[in-house]
Amino acid sequence: xxxxxxxxxxxxxxxxxxxxxxxxxxxxxxxxxxxxxxxxxxxxxxxxxxxxxxxxxxxxxxxxxxxxxxxxxxxxxxxxxxxxxxxxxxxxxxxxxxxxxxxxxxxxxxxxxxxxxxxxxxxxxxxxxxxxxxxxxxxxxxxxxxxxxxxxxxxxxxxxxxxxxxxxxxxxxxxxxxxxxxxxxxxxxxxxxxxxxxxxxxxxxxxxxxxxxxxxxxxxxxxxxxxxxxxxxxxxxxxx
Numbered sequence: 001x002x003x004x005x006x007x008x009x010x011x012x013x014x015x016x017x018x019x020x021x022x023x024x025x026x027x028x029x030x031x032x033x034x035x036x037x038x039x040x041x042x043x044x045x046x047x048x049x050x051x052x053x054x055x056x057x058x059x060x061x062x063x064x065x066x067x068x069x070x071x072x073x074x075x076x077x078x079x080x081x082x083x084x085x086x087x088x089x090x091x092x093x094x095x096x097x098x099x100x101x102x103x104x105x106x107x108x109x110x111x112x113x114x115x116x117x118x119x120x121x122x123x124x125x126x127x128x129x130x131x132x133x134x135x136x137x138x139x140x141x142x143x144x145x146x147x148x149x150x151x152x153x154x155x156x157x158x159x160x161x162x163x164x165x166x167x168x169x170x171x172x173x174x175x176x177x178x179x180x181x182x183x184x185x186x187x188x189x190x191x192x193x194x195x196x197x198x199x200x201x202x203x204x205x206x207x208x209x210x211x212x213x214x215x216x217x218x219x220x221x222x223x224x225x226x227x228x229x230x231x232x233x234x235x236x237x238x239x240x
């Protein structure tokens with residue numbers, strides 16, 4: 001049975017999440033103490049973790065980092081649930097490997113949709129791995145390595161998060177074409193375009209570009225922003 005763990009020091013929020021998630025046929029385990037929550041994640045190895053940020057002395061960022069640094073739990077999808085909505089807060093969350101970000105107060109149906117989308121994405125990646133569908137993709141200067149979530153630009157390599165890899169993979173699959181924000185949201189997160197979703201893509205894109213820039217020679221830029229349209233991959237790079 002699919003199961004998730006929700007960690008929030010507000011017991012009423014935990015109960016709200018549990019009640020509504022379990023109506024979808026998904027088992028939900030809750031914890032109001034972040035340390036107990038992390039112990040449950042290690043013990044249960046859930047399909048997804050919903051994680052609040054502000055939880056007293058141990059915040060959600062610390063718990064997310066522990067999840068990412070622990071071998072058996074490192075690839076579990078994480079949704080950060082918080083009253084903080086500023087870009088810097090999102091950047092901090094994505095820096096420690098958070099996959100999605102939902103700001104309180106939130107609509108229960110939106111949370112359920114994002115939970116289902118992330119679980120489906122993780123399941124798809126797991127199926128690919130089990131079937132050894134790990135074909136290396138090469139376009140121009142760029143090589144993607146699915147088994148290790150790495151990108152190689154000519155002779156230099158960078159490690160990506162699963163979400164960064166998925167974004168770059170979509171651009172590689174559609175190189176030379178404009179990939180809209182709506183397409184990215186639907187393909188990666190499984191929901192329609194909205195202001196918060198667009199912000200999430202932009203934050204991940206900023207991280208992805210930063211990693212590519214560090215391994216790129218001659219100041220080349222491989223991802224072009226098409227204002228009002230989306231993003232386009234330039235396989236051979238363009239001089240900035």
